[in-house]
């Protein structure tokens with residue numbers, strides 16, 4: 053391995069949400085050092101040195117004035133990445149920049165729906181799918197994923213029923229592809245079926261593909277819109293943030309094929325970017341493929357470790373290694389009789405295991421009894437985290 057994912061990096065005094073933010077988000081008393089952080093979805097690994105180097109080089113040019121992307125090389129690098137890895141010929145004229153996928157969701161809901169039109173999501177769900185809808189005063193409807201033989205499946209009949217219900221007036225489906233929190237990588241057949249149901253009912257699809265680069269080795273991501281190249285109703289959200297641990301650069305790529313909606317976005321929102329983020333992003337897609345391949349090997353190893361530890365320490369928990377992401381979705385419902393009435397799992401594990409996790413409250417619906425663990429940390433930290441959780445649940 054050329055890169056060292058075992059390195060434990062001090063995040064103290066970096067204004068990190070993962071390291072410092074949890075105090076205001078979760079609990080105010082207690083000292084930081086005692087806790088293992090397996091919550092917010094960024095990584096404890098170094099951002100690739102190639103990105104840091106490119107940002108240093110840009111910094112050395114001394115002026116950090118207003119910046120946008122004017123250099124065609126940037127777009128070429130993006131085109132090459134998506135074509136090579138996903139056989140997806142992106143159209144850079146469809147591209148707009150956003151400070152993040154969550155801001156893009158908040159911006160897009162009112163552009164894709166009228167006031168009286170509503171939104172459907174699968175549950176469990178990444179929480180901002182829910183809030184971006186409510187923030188914009190649209191109603192939200194849920195279609196629960198069904199767990200069949202340990203695998204989460206889409207309930208097409210339920211989706212079709214809801215989309216054809218004129219009282220619900222659903223005009224937008226927000227899809228996590230791959231899926232946070234279950235890690236499902238939707239297959240070509242699944243996307244085809246879902247896409248046909250939505251398009252036939254004149255429903256926009258907002259396909260959030262932020263996790264698309266982080267699949268278990270051997271699996272393949274298929275961009276949703278690549279299956280419907282003639283449709284302008286599929287918006288794709290991508291970003292270097294998860295893949296290369298650059299969430300703090302606040303730069304994501306949103307592909308909006310519908311001209312009117314894209315023009316409205318461009319009218320409302322500036323395309324100014326941080327010059328450091330531009331340099332870092334270009335380096336990421338141009339130079340960091342080897343780093344990503346090594347990261348994936350390391351993450352596969354972390355999931356193997358978790359799987360082994362769960363089998364031996366928490367044999368009644370239900371867990372399948374996810375097809376993607378660095379997030380584990382673990383059903384610990386059998387152990388929850390430990391938790392006092394009215395208490396929640398996150399607080400229980402915070403107090404008794406000194407591990408910070410995300411619990412079912414963060415995933416909207418259809419998630420009772422689950423916790424989500426972030427495995428993007430050095431292996432020895434992950435090992436200790438799961439041992440502490442197991443000890444607390446078995447006590």
Ligand SMILES: Cc1ncc(COP(=O)(O)O)c(C=O)c1O
Nearest residue numbers: 093152153154155178228232262
């Ligand atoms: C499905 C999904 N979308 C979006 C985000 C965050 O996007 P951003 O940081 O670009 O706003 C996350 C982060 O966990 C996510 O899991």
